[in-house]
Amino acid sequence: MPAKYKLSDQEIQAKIIAGEESAFSELYDRYSAVLSAYIKRFVHSSDLAEDLTQEVFIKIWQCKSKLEEVRSIKAYLFIMARNHTLNSLKKAMRSDVAMAEVLNSFVEQRNDTEEELLSKEYLQYLEKALSELPGRTREIFKLCRQEGKSYDEVASALGISRNAVKNHMVGSMKILSASVKKDLGISLSILLVLFLK
Known part of the structure; x- marks a missing residue:
């Protein structure tokens, strides 16, 4: 873990559940760039990847009580990112062909x-x-x-x-x-x- 981060993922998770915005900011600083890069591989747009990343973090904050059941906040972030990206693409593309291409991209990577x-x-x-x-x-x-x-x-x-x-x-x-x-x-x-x- 880089020296600039003083808290472990577990400590951040506990503080977010308690409603501490500073811990949420640290989580965002720690994972927003890597999540955005992860999402960009599937949407092929930096702007859209950033928007989807923001939405994932908003959902995390709004549903922070759900974090009590989460074993790994890092894994949870990536799962949320994948689900949110798939659901957003599904809404944007009602075509079965387009959805199949997106799914194949997920499978290949x-x-x-x-x-x-x-x-x-x-x-x-x-x-x-x-x-x-x-x-x-x-x-x-x-x-x-x-x-x-x-x-x-x-x-x-x-x-x-x-x-x-x-x-x-x-x-x-x-x-x-x-x-x-x-x-x-x-x-x-x-x-x-x-x-x-």
Whole structure:
């Protein structure tokens, strides 16, 4: 950590939760440039990246009570930046083709350290959400979505009807979709494109 920063990330986080603006200013000084550079890789515009970065920090301050549940404020900042950028681009581009290009850009560039950190966070979330599904439903979801098997192949392997497989998949997608939307603020389809491709 550079010498100019006297507080650790954890100390800053605690002070922001307590409403200390000076700690929020230090968080901004510490991470705004790197977040802006991160966002710029996807929006290809310095001005837009700066605007989106400002909006991310505004959200952090407005929802500072949520920081109590956050383990790493740095990881949280990058996750917020990614979600906010995706949502902003989605609103700006209703075209499926344009959205697919943006998603592919995210997928192609996720080998950096920050991306690995985010991938790990999202995958842990997805695993946790899957673990809460009933056993048979979870098994069918993994066979269909993670192993790419068809409904017919899964039905044959498990000795159940194709319709039963379909019903399990519809149920799991409803549960996961609601959970992902509530907790991460993105759609399940975006999460699956990013991490089960």
